[in-house]
Amino acid sequence: MILLDELKKRLREHVQRNGLKSSTRRDLILEALTTLGPHVTADQLLRAVRERDERVGAATVYRTLRILQECDIIVERRFEGGASLYELVDDSHHDHLICVECKCIIEFDDDAVERAQEKVALKFGFELHYHRHELYGLCAKCLKKRGAKPGATAR
Amino acid sequence: MILLDELKKRLREHVQRNGLKSSTRRDLILEALTTLGPHVTADQLLRAVRERDERVGAATVYRTLRILQECDIIVERRFEGGASLYELVDDSHHDHLICVECKCIIEFDDDAVERAQEKVALKFGFELHYHRHELYGLCAKCLKKRGAKPGATAR
DNA sequence: TTGGCTGCAAATCCTTTGCAGAGGT
DNA sequence: ACCTCTGCAAAGGATTTGCAGCCAA
Secondary structure, eight states, X not given: OOOHHHHHHHHHHHHHHTTOOOOHHHHHHHHHHHHSOXXXXXXXXXXXXXXXXXXOOHHHHHHHHHHHHHTTSEEEEOOSSSXXXXXXXXXXXXXXXXXXXXXXXXXXXXXXXXXXXXXXXXXXXXXXXXXXXXEEEEOHHHHHHHOSOOOOOOX | OOOHXXXXXXXXXXXXXXXXXXXXXXXXXHHHHHHSOSSEEHHHHHHHHHHHOTTOOHHHHHHHHHHHHXXXXXXXXXXXXXXXXXXXXXXXTSEEEEETTTOOEEEEOOHHHHHHHHHXXXXXXXXXXXXXXXXXXXXXXXXXXXOSOOOOOOO
């Protein structure tokens, strides 16, 4: 669970540092983000926020999402097809297994992978900010459903 | 270097297997793909193809790109912002370091990472088809340009 | 009071689709 | 001939932007 207050504080600081102003709408959006699941589309977020305040416009959601990205509260993810998904960074340390068939998303967190990629960054003199690591394929369930079908190579 | 003939053959087989027909335009697009760099947008591809045949339409490029994905000749990649990039799969075994400042893309290939992710897939009973692994941050050049600036945490 | 925030609608950007004609088998 | 491929233009979906009024500092 993420501490909402911690996030609000981070947002407030960002707002002050950049001569912006705080607003009720923005807080509402941030709250909705912590309530909804780990991967939210702008549209899902909009609907959720509108349940509490139906006058909120889509533009505000997008504008707020951009601000939240700037202060590292969320990360935008563009999986294949469709709209972007947004994710709280506190959640985003993990990576994803995505089933190409049923579209389910399994989250994982593997130290070996993490360490390996840090080494790669070092090798190229890169300062790592964040990463995305997505493995696409068939999940166990879909695999079973297919029975003894063709199959595929790893990668 | 990828063998263009090998790719053409794969395309031809896919076409026959699915009751499609081959076409000059499609071959042209495939050729352009092997000529241009490792990451091409649909638009870049369109321009390149038009240098050889100016009557080609954007729709054809998109339709062809979809077919080429179906027969595993290319992979679509949606990095942050902007249009999709397409990449020949023979090239796509590597992953990417992407500079958030200058937008440069460094390709890398790390066995430790590869092995680690295969292990993860196995753990979840996943059949891996392909993956994407992108590390975002500041490249060495931009890092130097910034001098002794704030910095960031790893991830 | 000032300058940022907001909703709305229009505008963009990238990609897909419908349709009538061209082209491959 | 038959059915796919193509260009064109229109449609689509997601996101951004211009503008006039609202609101926080």
